[in-house]
Amino acid sequence: MSTIKGFSEETGISPYTLRYYEREGILLGVKRDPSGNRLYDEESLEWLNFILSLRMTGMPLSEIKQYVDLYKEGESTLRKRKQMMLDHKGKVEKNVAETLKYLETINYKLALYDFQEKGFTKMLP
Amino acid sequence: MSTIKGFSEETGISPYTLRYYEREGILLGVKRDPSGNRLYDEESLEWLNFILSLRMTGMPLSEIKQYVDLYKEGESTLRKRKQMMLDHKGKVEKNVAETLKYLETINYKLALYDFQEKGFTKMLP
DNA sequence: AAATACCTTACAGTATACTCTAATCCACGC
DNA sequence: GCGTGGATTAGAGTATACTGTAAGGTATTT
Missing domain, CATH: 1.20.5 (Single alpha-helices involved in coiled-coils or other helix-helix interfaces)
Known part of the structure; x- marks a missing residue:
């Protein structure tokens, strides 16, 4: 369970980008603590790693989004x-x-x- | 010796992009006919192929430009x-x-x- | 309680590489 | 000699993916 700063450091993805991915609906499994701050755990890490393997191999975010939307269905x-x-x-x-x-x-x-x-x-x- | 349209079709690079590359100083060897229209020959084709091999392998245009500038020196x-x-x-x-x-x-x-x-x-x- | 260090949101700004528009020009065919 | 199809230029617009700012909230530390 890490905060956005810690998770950002663990993964090398900036807090801006982490929030952006979540806002765009491509990063799932991000929890919140009682005061509304983001909490990242094993689930969000798995999602991020998966997203990154798509992103780093050139899949545009729009297509990753499509995939995630299908998953949610x-x-x-x-x-x-x-x-x-x-x-x-x-x-x-x-x-x-x-x-x-x-x-x-x-x-x-x-x-x-x-x-x-x-x-x-x-x-x- | 081809015109921009023909060269564009031969190479698959749009006239816009061909002009853009030339304007940015990364595509050399483009000649002109008496009325100022671009003429592409073997030399420009070689340059374009070289540029494309850099571009397609992820080199940013700014760096390709640096290289071309060095070449010109x-x-x-x-x-x-x-x-x-x-x-x-x-x-x-x-x-x-x-x-x-x-x-x-x-x-x-x-x-x-x-x-x-x-x-x-x-x-x- | 004030300072600090972090967080939140909405939204604006940036970088790169095109891609297109507008205005104008030029040569060929009828 | 005039229309058509291409060319020219400068400069504006677009797409994608971030990246940063502004205004404010919360929690711990002194």
């Missing part, structure tokens, strides 16, 4: 949610493959620099 | 430019590793869905 949305995860997994894998392709271009550029350092001095990008 | 900046590429390569590789870690979380979630489909029906995120 209950078991009847299980299939849809699974499909969302499958689609997202596909996109992430495609994106990683693409990134690795672009990385090759960067490596090629680095090879040119090495080549140039060995005395070959034509100017290159 | 000539050979004296070779070492700096190489270092920028090395740093970026490191970041991209780190980011890919991180993404794959987050992908595992997503795969775990998918495994839970599979598990649930086989009759186990506790509600899960």
Whole structure:
């Protein structure tokens, strides 16, 4: 059970962002103490970690919100949610493959620099 | 030698963005015809591809601009430019590793869905 | 009880990277 | 020679995801 400051420090997510996520309805499981202050526990930590794994792999907040809304509707949305995860997994894998392709271009550029350092001095990008 | 429309279609980058990149000084090698219209050739294509490989791997335009400015200064900046590429390569590789870690979380979630489909029906995120 | 340190809310501001609008210009076909 | 379709420019607008501010509340410490 941590306060917003503690939870922010534990997770590396700023209090602003934590409140923002909650306001937008994508961070569930946040409790309150008697005076209205936020309390974060294991449940909110799990949610946050899940949200972060979607966010950090490029899912926009609007789509994460859709997922969370489906979750709140209950078991009847299980299939849809699974499909969302499958689609997202596909996109992430495609994106990683693409990134690795672009990385090759960067490596090629680095090879040119090495080549140039060995005395070959034509100017290159 | 293509006009902005043709080049846009060839590369998939909108005319707006092509002009924007040029205005910001990150797309070099764009020529003009006698009446002032842009002409794109092999040189501009090479630049664009290079820029895109940086952009698509997450380098902000401001940093790409820095690189291009160094390039324009000539050979004296070779070492700096190489270092920028090395740093970026490191970041991209780190980011890919991180993404794959987050992908595992997503795969775990998918495994839970599979598990649930086989009759186990506790509600899960 | 005053100071402090944190919290709350609503809402405004910022950063990045486009994306579009408005006004104008230019070349080709009829 | 005039309309049509493209081009040009400067500058405004948009989207997303935060990030910060203002005004005030609460609780502990001195």
